[in-house]
Amino acid sequence: MDVLPILKALRRNKIGAILIGVQIAITLAIVCNCLSVVDQYRERSSRPSGIDEGDIFTFSNQWVGKPADLAARTEADLAAIRAVPGVVDAEETNSFPLRGGGWGWGLSLKPTQKVPTSPTTLYFVDEHGLATYGLRLIAGRWFTREEVSNHGMHDVSFPASVVLSDYLAHKLYPSGNALGQIVYWTPSASSRIVGIVDRAETPWAGYGGPEDEQSSFLPYHFVSALAMYVVRTRPGRLAEAMRAVPARLYALSRQRVIDNMKTFAETRTTAYAIPRSTAVLLGSLSALLLAITIFGIIGLTMYWVGQRRRQIGVRRALGASWVDILSYFHTENLLIAGIGALLGVAMGLASNLWLVSHFALPRMSVVFIAVAALCVLVVSQAAVLWPALRAASISPGIVARGL
Amino acid sequence: MFGYYLELAVRSLRRNVVLTALMIAAVGVGIGASMTMLTTLRAMSGDPLPDKSSQLFVPQIDVWGPDSRRQSTVDRLPDQITYLDAMALMRAHRGVHQTATYAVEMDVDPGTGRPFSATGRAAYRDFFSLFEVPFASGAPWSAAADEGRADVVVLGAKLADRLFPGGDAVGRTVNLDGRNYRVAGVLQPWNPLPRFYDTNSNGSGFADTEDFYVPFTNAVERQLETAGNLNCTALPPSGWEGLLASNCVWLQFWVQLPTAAAVRAFRGFLYNYAAEQRRAGRFHWPARVELYDLNEWMVHEQVVPQQVRVNTFIGLGFLVVCLINAVGLMLAKFGARAGDLGVRRALGGSRLDIFLQCLVETGLVGFVGGVLGVGLTAAGLAVDRALLAPVAKNVQLDRLTQIDGGMLIIILAVAVAATICAGLYPTWQASRVQPAWQLKVQ
Numbered sequence: 001m002d003v004l005p006i007l008k009a010l011r012r013n014k015i016g017a018i019l020i021g022v023q024i025a026i027t028l029a030i031v032c033n034c035l036s037v038v039d040q041y042r043e044r045s046s047r048p049s050g051i052d053e054g055d056i057f058t059f060s061n062q063w064v065g066k067p068a069d070l071a072a073r074t075e076a077d078l079a080a081i082r083a084v085p086g087v088v089d090a091e092e093t094n095s096f097p098l099r100g101g102g103w104g105w106g107l108s109l110k111p112t113q114k115v116p117t118s119p120t121t122l123y124f125v126d127e128h129g130l131a132t133y134g135l136r137l138i139a140g141r142w143f144t145r146e147e148v149s150n151h152g153m154h155d156v157s158f159p160a161s162v163v164l165s166d167y168l169a170h171k172l173y174p175s176g177n178a179l180g181q182i183v184y185w186t187p188s189a190s191s192r193i194v195g196i197v198d199r200a201e202t203p204w205a206g207y208g209g210p211e212d213e214q215s216s217f218l219p220y221h222f223v224s225a226l227a228m229y230v231v232r233t234r235p236g237r238l239a240e241a242m243r244a245v246p247a248r249l250y251a252l253s254r255q256r257v258i259d260n261m262k263t264f265a266e267t268r269t270t271a272y273a274i275p276r277s278t279a280v281l282l283g284s285l286s287a288l289l290l291a292i293t294i295f296g297i298i299g300l301t302m303y304w305v306g307q308r309r310r311q312i313g314v315r316r317a318l319g320a321s322w323v324d325i326l327s328y329f330h331t332e333n334l335l336i337a338g339i340g341a342l343l344g345v346a347m348g349l350a351s352n353l354w355l356v357s358h359f360a361l362p363r364m365s366v367v368f369i370a371v372a373a374l375c376v377l378v379v380s381q382a383a384v385l386w387p388a389l390r391a392a393s394i395s396p397g398i399v400a401r402g403l
Numbered sequence: 404m405f406g407y408y409l410e411l412a413v414r415s416l417r418r419n420v421v422l423t424a425l426m427i428a429a430v431g432v433g434i435g436a437s438m439t440m441l442t443t444l445r446a447m448s449g450d451p452l453p454d455k456s457s458q459l460f461v462p463q464i465d466v467w468g469p470d471s472r473r474q475s476t477v478d479r480l481p482d483q484i485t486y487l488d489a490m491a492l493m494r495a496h497r498g499v500h501q502t503a504t505y506a507v508e509m510d511v512d513p514g515t516g517r518p519f520s521a522t523g524r525a526a527y528r529d530f531f532s533l534f535e536v537p538f539a540s541g542a543p544w545s546a547a548a549d550e551g552r553a554d555v556v557v558l559g560a561k562l563a564d565r566l567f568p569g570g571d572a573v574g575r576t577v578n579l580d581g582r583n584y585r586v587a588g589v590l591q592p593w594n595p596l597p598r599f600y601d602t603n604s605n606g607s608g609f610a611d612t613e614d615f616y617v618p619f620t621n622a623v624e625r626q627l628e629t630a631g632n633l634n635c636t637a638l639p640p641s642g643w644e645g646l647l648a649s650n651c652v653w654l655q656f657w658v659q660l661p662t663a664a665a666v667r668a669f670r671g672f673l674y675n676y677a678a679e680q681r682r683a684g685r686f687h688w689p690a691r692v693e694l695y696d697l698n699e700w701m702v703h704e705q706v707v708p709q710q711v712r713v714n715t716f717i718g719l720g721f722l723v724v725c726l727i728n729a730v731g732l733m734l735a736k737f738g739a740r741a742g743d744l745g746v747r748r749a750l751g752g753s754r755l756d757i758f759l760q761c762l763v764e765t766g767l768v769g770f771v772g773g774v775l776g777v778g779l780t781a782a783g784l785a786v787d788r789a790l791l792a793p794v795a796k797n798v799q800l801d802r803l804t805q806i807d808g809g810m811l812i813i814i815l816a817v818a819v820a821a822t823i824c825a826g827l828y829p830t831w832q833a834s835r836v837q838p839a840w841q842l843k844v845q
Contacts, residue, residue, distance in 0.1 A: 015734065023724055156640070270794055292428075299735060300734075303738060355713060359712065
């Protein structure tokens with residue numbers, strides 16, 4: 001196909017060609033940025049939390065009127081929950097993965113460090129913690145009953161032993177020798193790493209960020225008027241246990257408020273609701289934008305075909321086949337869309353850099369934008385097919401009729 | 404003449420229904436997408452207290468020192484204050500009104516039925532006059548109640564209605580965390596957006612206001628934990644007294660400073676206070692303080708999530724693409740009409756006449772597209788609401804996703820203005836039609 005006559009024809013139709021090119025460029029720039037956000041959401045929200053998500057539910061328990069014997073009451077509660085049919089194990093804690101709010105502190109390798117080596121979330125667990133969460137221990141051991149002590153809201157002690165997530169263990173000891181090491185919470189408080197679990201997300205993992213798997217487990221009974229209960233059931237018995245457990249607890253004492261009863265699946269949905277809404281919005285926006293661009297290309301090409309009926313007829317009369325006409329419009333579109341796509345790649349990268357620097361958004365990969373550009377080119381070629389077929393069907397006889 | 408042009412426009416638009424529909428759809432979809440984003444941004448970035456926001460200030464004191472910021476990329480002071488500093492500022496009493504405040508949660512025992520937990524706020528009585536909180540009945544508690552740590556409570560409209568449906572709650576008692584509180588007042592429904600005075604607790608700056616308010620002194624005496632954020636850089640001494648004596652930040656502080664002179668004076672006082680604390684040996688770094696007014700504070704706290712701004716930019720880019728699209732379609736449309744526009748020129752119509760005629764047609768497309776855009780915006784916001792339902796429990800989601808009168812006008816105005824701007828070039832092209840040439844072809 002000779003490109004020169006197409007370029008000559010385009011010079012007479014500058015505005016239309018520029019419009020399509022610019023439209024394709026902006027579409028590409030927007031679509032690739034949108035899809036990059038969608039992709040990050042997909043990647044982030046599909047990470048496992050490290051716990052047996054399908055069989056866990058949680059709720060908050062608040063004792064009315066601050067009773068003095070909190071530790072004993074909690075122990076009685078947990079015994080009652082563990083006796084409920086279908087319950088595998090239960091645990092009382094300060095927070096759990098993806099909950100949103102939780103406790104955090106800094107871990108140091110040396111007592112004299114001014115800035116901690118890594119921040120971490122603190123989960124209070126007892127000897128039932130491993131079974132309740134369904135965590136996978138990959139090194140060392142879990143806590144024994146003797147290790148677990150009481151910890152109030154304003155106590156400031158740290159335990160002798162700690163279990164870390166693998167991610168955190170590797171962050172502290174990149175060569176993989178974390179097990180058995182001593183880590184420091186303050187210049188005078190330290191713990192020995194007695195176990196490592198393969199995964200455990202933080203309460204705030206839903207917000208995104210580099211600290212999503214920096215979790216520590218501390219062998220503490222959380223002594224507080226307001227605490228979280230975590231319950232794991234046998235497969236398929238979640239709903240049944242969720243009804244039975246509060247009834248059993250209210251039977252023990254009515255002086256309490258049980259609230260925020262949620263399956264872990266609901267917790268996950270809540271944790272990612274905001275990024276998901278953004279992803280759905282931007283994803284559907286991208287689809288709409290592509291549709292609009294397709295219709296724009298169809299509309300304008302139809303107009304050109306209408307304008308050039310005579311010329312097309314002359315070409316046909318002079319011996320051009322309908323394939324020639326078809327490929328004329330496709331080549332013309334490829335030229336415009338190709339230049340538009342190049343411009344779009346540049347605009348997409350530039351706008352992404354701007355977004356990254358102004359809004360701390362993650363950077364988009366070049367592969368991503370290349371794939372998006374290819375998609376836009378294919379879509380644009382598909383869009384031009386119908387008007388091009390209409391053009392190809394113009395009869396050479398049109399010249400003879402003088403129109 | 405306008406009426407006649409409008410009639411011509413309708414007739415012309417009906418002649419090529421597909422092209423017209425495409426144009427209207429392009430404008431409508433562009434408006435719908437961009438305005439869905441803009442509605443939320445506008446609701447989020449509103450001034451919650453327009454007549455007073457320039458007088459309300461938040462102080463910050465550098466209680467953690469430069470070491471605490473070494474790992475951070477931004478140079479920010481702690482965005483809440485310690486109990487020690489809050490008490491010092493309350494005692495100094497340098498503003499017209501001031502209050503230290505924090506979020507709490509307490510159990511309400513309604514007497515009959517199960518106890519339930521409610522969100523509350525510990526504050527001084529100045530809280531209500533500081534933020535112009537409207538009372539339905541009763542009044543804020545007295546200064547003596549602040550002083551005496553009295554068991555008094557001001558109820559939000561929702562909780563008052565739940566506990567005392569139909570009746571006046573003032574003077575009655577409410578059992579909070581096992582203690583009886585006398586109701587001093589009941590608020591009218593009051594929901595500033597954003598909920599500026601505490602952007603941390605309950606998830607975001609767009610949380611609902613509290614169910615009840617109790618004296619700050621009473622809450623501290625009862626050792627009520629904060630329901631918001633508590634941040635420390637060093638372990639506090641143990642126990643509640645330890646927290647009060649620590650450099651942990653967990654309180655908000657607001658002060659009303661009516662004049663520029665008062666602001667200057669307060670800034671000076673704040674700096675001197677911090678310098679004095681340093682001399683007293685509490686800090687070993689140079690004194691540093693900040694003072695923000697309400698709207699500066701909303702920006703500093705990044706109350707509007709970054710993603711909402713990004714979405715708005717993307718939405719506006721979307722609108723631009725749709726308008727470019729419409730320009731192409733309009734070129735085609737007017738181009739196809741070169742014939743009858745030529746006839747009009749030949750019969751004595753001036754270029755201006757043609758220009759105005761086409762402009763009316765463009766404006767009509769913009770208006771109809773705008774109406775479609777309002778519908779699509781409403782649909783987009785409904786989708787947004789449905790998607791965000793899991794986090795809607797404490798958030799004023801409905802108000803963030805509703806089209807109010809102002810927004811409706813903005814949408815229609817943007818639609819018409821943007822379409823006319825987009826239509827200027829095609830319209831100008833159309834008015835340049837050569838009558839003789841067109842007639843010849845005919």
